[in-house]
Amino acid sequence: MFVKASPNAAVASARTGPISRAIVTLGWAFMAVGAISGVANLLMLTGPLFMLQVYDRVLASQSIPTLMALIGLVIGLYLFLGAVDALRARILVRIGWRVDEQIGPMALKCTLDQRLRNSRENSQPLGDLDQIRQFLGGAGPVAICDLPWMPLFLGIVFAFHPWLGVLALVGGGVLVGLTLISEFATRKKVARMNSQIVKRNALVEAGRQNAEAIRAMGMEDAFAGEWTNRNNLYLNDNTAVGDVNSTFSAYIKVIRLALQSGVLALGAYLAIKQEVTPGAMIAASILTARALSPIEQAIANWRGFVAARQARARLDRILDDQYGKPDRTTLPAPRESLVVSGLIIGTSADHKSAKDQVLLRVSEMNLRAGDGLGVIGPSGSGKSTFGRALAGMGAFRGGSIRLDGAELSHWNPVELGRHIGYLPQDVALFDDTIARNIARLQADASDDAIVAAAKAAGAHEMILSLPGGYDTRIGTGGVVLSGGQRQRIGLARALFGDPFLIVLDEPNANLDSVGEQALLQAVRDARARGAIVVLIAHRPSALATVNLAMVIQDGRQVAFGKRDDIMRKTVRQVGETA
Incomplete structure (x- = not known):
């Protein structure tokens, strides 16, 4: 399956960069991903609704045929959900492919131009493009597409009981706050880490090209020392970013699990008071976990998101002069x-x-x-x-x-x-x-x-x-x-x-x-x-x-x-x- 460019690509704003314009040409593909995400999130209601029916209808009626009918329906819906998720992932991979296809020639030309101009530009256009493509084809966009559906799940929890909805909403606010704090804490560190990667790779390439001289003149220890220094700078930044992300991911996971248990406990209290049914209690707990899951996924993929955003900014800056240049008139072969x-x-x-x-x-x-x-x-x-x-x-x-x-x-x-x-x-x-x-x-x-x-x-x-x-x-x-x-x-x-x-x-x-x-x-x-x-x-x-x-x-x-x-x-x- 291939992703075709939008016929309205020409309306892309001249103020946006090359990557932005390339993404705009794939607007219909992103709309398809959004629509498929809507279907996937609706299908995610299968589990909570199944629990609700089992607790409130099957157990109350003691009806085995009803249970078997529900099981058959749920199996079909889950199979459909798997197909929808697979389709969404395949489209995202091909979106990344199409962006690479449009920008790749310009990124390659820019890479060659940097070498021909003896440029000291601290960037690797093709590496930045790889970063963007990998992000577009990964789990990050899936989490972003799922985030807008949080209100739906929280709204259903509110429908079960306002207090359940308030608890889930407060927990979601805490997780969103932690996400924003993580963004501010890692933005500069990720940029510095990417810069260190470029410098380290440049040193390795120089060593590869001069391997004979390094070996012949006993420069291996000195070269290894220089590489170790640059590698340590990269590892320091990488460790710092990893520590921040892992810490926030761990606490967000703990908060989500605690919140899910909290909703279950509050639901049990309300069920005792006969303000909700046992099925609603279980369903509210599952829906709360589902509503907050995209935030946890976003944090897990935050490093890739920040790196892709910075790569996009660098590519937009260095490719802007090359994007959209008209073809030059073909001149006759020189002879004089x-x-x-x-x-x-x-x-x-x-x-x-x-x-x-x-x-x-x-x-x-x-x-x-x-x-x-x-x-x-x-x-x-x-x-x-x-x-x-x-x-x-x-x-x-x-x-x-x-x-x-x-x-x-x-x-x-x-x-x-x-x-x-x-x-x-x-x-x-x-x-x-x-x-x-x-x-x-x-x-x-x-x-x-x-x-x-x-x-x-x-x-x-x-x-x-x-x-x-x-x-x-x-x-x-x-x-x-x-x-x-x-x-x-x-x-x-x-x-x-x-x-x-x-x-x-x-x-x-x-x-x-x-x-x-x-x-x-x-x-x-x-x-x-x-x-x-x-x-x-x-x-x-x-x-x-x-x-x-x-x-x-x-x-x-x-x-x-x-x-x-x-x-x-x-x-x-x-x-x-x-």
């Missing part, structure tokens, strides 16, 4: 030029504690189809930042990068990516086959295009030498490959689809002489077909196949022009410095 003008790249500005810092300034650069640009400069000068900017990554503070006159921001990121080939310093491959990695995970990529990209990178023969050839699974991060092999697979991926702009960041760092010759030939072939190749290198000797060069020092473009002219100036400056 790459122009950089007044470019300023800075640090991410999404955290208040860090000062905005300029990382790179590039005044002017103009490349035409078939040009090859070599970017040189000392380590830390901003070469990789420039390469990332050309590929559409980084926090742009000013200026522009244009392909055939269109700024990168004018492009749909997915469409733009098809026209760009990018090989970063640290080649990251997916736990999949070599063919799928070269094809950029595109399901409809043709075998001919995959093999052509491998041949263009000079990696075809190397791939065929592997046990599974193109179908070899390379493991997480390409663990079964050497550094040079990963780099050549990464180069083939960059060349896949014959992109117009190819950015290669230290592409020969792990290559042997055969691999380097294949790289140089790949650059020549790409330029020959009209591509623009930007080759970032630390050593000037790597620029044999380009016709232009740029020098970056201290985050600034200090020279741009023909390669030979730039190289002569660079050599002369080095000689004068020596």
Whole structure:
């Protein structure tokens, strides 16, 4: 069974966040849950009414047929109640699924954007979305849907006798008060605990990525100590929240049980006074317990409710800029030029504690189809930042990068990516086959295009030498490959689809002489077909196949022009410095 979106979703208020709007689109599903909850709560009257009939009618009449008829009816009603409860649970699970389906792509994009912008945003959008989905599919919404039916059960208790109703109502008020106190006592603690989870998980991920260095350089104890410190902070907050919730849950349970017994005792007194029947006495006790049960369930699920509410607030805040953006007009494939003008790249500005810092300034650069640009400069000068900017990554503070006159921001990121080939310093491959990695995970990529990209990178023969050839699974991060092999697979991926702009960041760092010759030939072939190749290198000797060069020092473009002219100036400056 699937939950369909409401046709009136477009009326969602623009002032609400993405999660709120996603939930509004499922309004009919929530209405169905509410209606089913009404049926379920009415069916919960089966037990009290059965007790009432048994005590007041069956025992008084000594009628076995009446008892058997009541038993048959009750069994049928309980079976129906089970089906209704199961249906409600299934709908809630699918509501969570649909919310995840609508928000998931945006949450994933935001997660990637945080990484690409080197963001210090203390959040995990996909983790927050999981929190919301799990809450929607759990027992919390069931308790919330049952709470409005408390007046019905209390009203029936009042109908039996006003004093029974007053006692049940006072007990319910006490439980509601305890619920509100629990909310105020745990709100900040839960927020702090969730923050500690994010920090702890980030440290674990950093350790996983640097496991080899940690083991090789004897950093395990130091790393374990850092993890222990962060884990202890999380455990302290988790224990504090658990203590508060368990304490309130225990007292609420005790109060509910005591109240149920109190109603039974008061009912017995009233029965002795012949103001109520014995059946009404038993039924009032059961109805009181049922009326207060949703409060106890709400307290038991309060941590999940608070965590989901905070996750919703974080997602609404960080996804608001992405929600509802219109699709960009598809532009024609670039074929002519790459122009950089007044470019300023800075640090991410999404955290208040860090000062905005300029990382790179590039005044002017103009490349035409078939040009090859070599970017040189000392380590830390901003070469990789420039390469990332050309590929559409980084926090742009000013200026522009244009392909055939269109700024990168004018492009749909997915469409733009098809026209760009990018090989970063640290080649990251997916736990999949070599063919799928070269094809950029595109399901409809043709075998001919995959093999052509491998041949263009000079990696075809190397791939065929592997046990599974193109179908070899390379493991997480390409663990079964050497550094040079990963780099050549990464180069083939960059060349896949014959992109117009190819950015290669230290592409020969792990290559042997055969691999380097294949790289140089790949650059020549790409330029020959009209591509623009930007080759970032630390050593000037790597620029044999380009016709232009740029020098970056201290985050600034200090020279741009023909390669030979730039190289002569660079050599002369080095000689004068020596």
